[in-house]
Amino acid sequence: MSLPPLLLSVSLGDPAGIGPEVVAKTWDSRRALSVPPFVAVGDPRSLSEVWDGPIAVLSNPAEAVDAFDHGLPLLAVPAAAASLPGQPTTAGAHCSLDSLELAVGLARSGTCAGVVTGPVAKHQLYAIGFNHPGQTEFVAERCGVSPGNVAMMLAGPTLRTVPVTTHMPLRDVADVLSAPLIEARARATLRGLQRNFGIAHPRLAIAGFNPHAGENGALGREEQEVIEPAIATLREEGWDVTGPYPADTMFHASARARYDAALCMYHDQALIPLKALHFEEGVNLTLGLPIVRAAPDHGTAFDIAGQDRADPRAMAAAIRMAASCARHRALHG
Numbered sequence: 104m105s106l107p108p109l110l111l112s113v114s115l116g117d118p119a120g121i122g123p124e125v126v127a128k129t130w131d132s133r134r135a136l137s138v139p140p141f142v143a144v145g146d147p148r149s150l151s152e153v154w155d156g157p158i159a160v161l162s163n164p165a166e167a168v169d170a171f172d173h174g175l176p177l178l179a180v181p182a183a184a185a186s187l188p189g190q191p192t193t194a195g196a197h198c199s200l201d202s203l204e205l206a207v208g209l210a211r212s213g214t215c216a217g218v219v220t221g222p223v224a225k226h227q228l229y230a231i232g233f234n235h236p237g238q239t240e241f242v243a244e245r246c247g248v249s250p251g252n253v254a255m256m257l258a259g260p261t262l263r264t265v266p267v268t269t270h271m272p273l274r275d276v277a278d279v280l281s282a283p284l285i286e287a288r289a290r291a292t293l294r295g296l297q298r299n300f301g302i303a304h305p306r307l308a309i310a311g312f313n314p315h316a317g318e319n320g321a322l323g324r325e326e327q328e329v330i331e332p333a334i335a336t337l338r339e340e341g342w343d344v345t346g347p348y349p350a351d352t353m354f355h356a357s358a359r360a361r362y363d364a365a366l367c368m369y370h371d372q373a374l375i376p377l378k379a380l381h382f383e384e385g386v387n388l389t390l391g392l393p394i395v396r397a398a399p400d401h402g403t404a405f406d407i408a409g410q411d412r413a414d415p416r417a418m419a420a421a422i423r424m425a426a427s428c429a430r431h432r433a434l435h436g
């Protein structure tokens with residue numbers, strides 16, 4: 104069966120970050136990087152500041168697929184004031200939020216097959232009243248899904264990880280971890296592997312929280328009191344779930360071959376192995392949503408913005424993965 108070309112929306116992220124540059128470079132390399140059609144959403148000046156390629160400013164996203172061959176299709180969301188690369192502003196933060204809202208709306212309405220979000224600076228958004236930990240939770244709310252029922256998957260060619268807790272102070276993690284939260288993240292992950300990647304019987308490895316997974320309780324009791332009961336519940340439901348494993352020995356090559364995704368207890372436990380292995384092509388995929396949402400694994404990189412040093416491969420990988428997930432969903436429900 105041949106499907107019509109999928110169109111994705113791609114928000115540019117903070118205008119002062121590397122989002123505009125990696126989106127423009129992705130369009131430049133669209134054939135070499137096998138990138139499907141997308142429409143960018145964001146501040147036109149942030150693109151022309153760092154790129155002199157052709158921009159097709161559109162008023163109707165339906166024109167984007169045809170325009171894509173000749174110029175970077177853009178739905179313009181102008182910032183109230185120009186910002187220079189590397190120098191984030193309040194106006195830029197508002198623009199990144201407005202662009203995110205429009206890009207997500209295009210996916211929610213079915214105009215686009217999914218959304219890929221460019222990097223935003225969380226502290227800049229918090230300063231303008233954004234009251235979500237990150238874009239993941241914002242998109243979940245817009246889709247009417249409880250943030251507890253989505254999973255933030257970081258995916259690369261040989262590893263997928265999901266943190267149970269995401270953007271919170273490390274000292275609060277032990278208090279927040281609970282069997283129901285671990286179970287909810289695990290279910291979102293397992294169903295997400297089925298729905299987005301076509302893995303019929305996904306295998307989930309669950310990390311411990313303490314060194315040596317608690318050493319039988321001598322180095323911490325979260326494994327025995329919280330993680331093991333969650334694993335037992337998930338196994339009773341029929342899922343292929345194992346653990347808790349000491350996190351330090353979960354990510355070498357032969358360990359990775361034994362699972363389809365690793366569920367980790369906190370942000371860095373999940374993101375450090377992924378970025379160590381796959382920083383250049385890592386994708387952040389939100390599971391548990393009615394829409395497809397992906398993002399590159401990197402942030403705004405203000406330190407190199409405007410210097411033509413930003414690597415577009417993670418953005419390209421995010422766009423390719425979003426298209427692949429959308430196709431899986433279209434074909435298999």
Ligand SMILES: NC(=O)C1=CN([C@@H]2O[C@H](COP(=O)(O)OP(=O)(O)OC[C@H]3O[C@@H](n4cnc5c(N)ncnc54)[C@H](O)[C@@H]3O)[C@@H](O)[C@H]2O)C=CC1
Nearest residue numbers: 221222223224225226398400401402403404407412413414
């Ligand atoms: N999905 C998102 O919107 C994300 C946003 N962030 C935000 O980004 C801001 C900066 O975070 P950092 O921890 O500094 O991480 P970062 O990923 O922005 O930068 C870390 C280092 O990697 C380099 N780098 C990042 N992406 C690169 C690329 N594509 N090509 C070449 N070099 C690259 C940067 O120059 C920097 O040295 C924070 O405010 C954070 O909230 C961070 C991660 C994801």
Ligand SMILES: NCC(=O)COP(=O)(O)O
Nearest residue numbers: 236237238239240387398
């Ligand atoms: N470190 C990953 C990250 O910050 C992703 O956050 P978001 O996609 O929820 O904005």
